[in-house]
Amino acid sequence: MIxxxxxxxxxxxxxxxxxxxxxxxxxxxxxxxxxxxLYRLVRxxxxxxxxxxxxxxxxxxxxxxxxxxxxxxxxxxxxxxRIATNAARDxxxxxxxxxxxxxxxxAETLEDDLVGPEPSRERGExxxxxxxxxxxxxxxxxxxxxxRYDAGFSYKxxxxxxxxxxxxxxxxxxxxxxxxxxxxxxxxARLDG
Amino acid sequence: MPDWMDDLLSSLxxxxxxxxxxxxxxARLVAERRRERWxxxxxxxxLLGAAALGAWLVAPYLPGLEGVVPxxxxxxxxxxxxxxxxxxxxxxxxxxDGVVGxxxxxxxxxxxxxxxxxxxxxxPALSAAAGLVRDVQKREEGLA
Numbered sequence: 001m002i003x004x005x006x007x008x009x010x011x012x013x014x015x016x017x018x019x020x021x022x023x024x025x026x027x028x029x030x031x032x033x034x035x036x037x038l039y040r041l042v043r044x045x046x047x048x049x050x051x052x053x054x055x056x057x058x059x060x061x062x063x064x065x066x067x068x069x070x071x072x073x074x075x076x077x078x079x080x081x082r083i084a085t086n087a088a089r090d091x092x093x094x095x096x097x098x099x100x101x102x103x104x105x106x107a108e109t110l111e112d113d114l115v116g117p118e119p120s121r122e123r124g125e126x127x128x129x130x131x132x133x134x135x136x137x138x139x140x141x142x143x144x145x146x147x148r149y150d151a152g153f154s155y156k157x158x159x160x161x162x163x164x165x166x167x168x169x170x171x172x173x174x175x176x177x178x179x180x181x182x183x184x185x186x187x188x189a190r191l192d193g
Numbered sequence: 194m195p196d197w198m199d200d201l202l203s204s205l206x207x208x209x210x211x212x213x214x215x216x217x218x219x220a221r222l223v224a225e226r227r228r229e230r231w232x233x234x235x236x237x238x239x240l241l242g243a244a245a246l247g248a249w250l251v252a253p254y255l256p257g258l259e260g261v262v263p264x265x266x267x268x269x270x271x272x273x274x275x276x277x278x279x280x281x282x283x284x285x286x287x288x289x290d291g292v293v294g295x296x297x298x299x300x301x302x303x304x305x306x307x308x309x310x311x312x313x314x315x316x317p318a319l320s321a322a323a324g325l326v327r328d329v330q331k332r333e334e335g336l337a
Contacts, residue, residue, distance in 0.1 A: 024226060031218050039210035053214060060218045061225055124206075131205050149202040177198045
């Protein structure tokens with residue numbers, strides 16, 4: 001998990017967001033500083049690499065247009081994350097709403113399984129499979145997982161970034177985890193069989 | 194309570210960003226800034242053109258404008274200021290009545306061409322004033 005330090009210390013960010021000359025250069029520096037983290041976040045909920053790259057570019061363009069109006073005293077990354085999730089949702093809205101695998105609905109009725117995977121299972125292999133499972137989730141579940149686990153946001157920060165109630169965040173997470181448990185079970189059975 | 198799934202999700206492998214991505218972002222930003230500059234320039238040209246056209250239209254009417262320029266005395270201004278402090282709504286209504294009356298007077302005496310000319314001059318002037326206010330606000334925020 002990456003700590004949410006906001007990227008830059010307060011005074012440095014204030015200078016970076018000053019509307020005076022050099023604003024573009026400072027913004028370009030922020031692009032260099034924050035793109036790796038932003039890409040990791042976006043890649044978690046984007047369906048493929050090219051979509052992730054397009055979303056990162058769109059996020060920075062939107063951030064540039066709103067840069068002058070941003071409150072310089074607040075951390076930058078949550079703001080970027082919010083722009084990125086909005087850009088993703090706008091992009092998904094334009095497409096067919098059924099263009100993703102609906103793993104979440106299948107698992108909603110399954111009870112939470114508190115027993116972990118087999119201890120003998122290689123962790124790295126398990127994580128790879130889980131990452132694949134995350135990509136099969138409904139988009140809103142992917143967004144919540146990305147913000148909670150990749151960006152390290154609290155429930156409240158996640159809710160704010162997505163403009164949804166905190167309880168909805170909890171529900172999405174619970175359902176997503178339930179879906180992923182069943183995904184792992186199905187995958188285990190497939191591999192064993 | 195965190196469970197094994199929380200632990201796994203916190204450790205999910207992540208792909209590193211493609212090497213050229215920041216360069217692609219910067220290239221798009223450069224194009225965006227160029228587009229913004231052209232758009233700003235185009236808007237300024239249009240506004241200047243409107244102001245010039247307004248000035249050209251208003252020029253023949255200038256000698257006759259003396260008759261329609263509102264006469265404001267110091268005494269009337271003092272009275273109105275007092276009214277503004279005691280009853281802002283009434284003061285505003287008085288100003289609006291005066292403006293509407295003046296507009297009708299202008300229209301009656303000098304015709305729609307002058308109204309159009311005044312609009313053509315007023316729009317760029319208001320736009321410039323709004324830009325100035327915005328710049329001052331930004332400067333204050335920058336110094337805060």
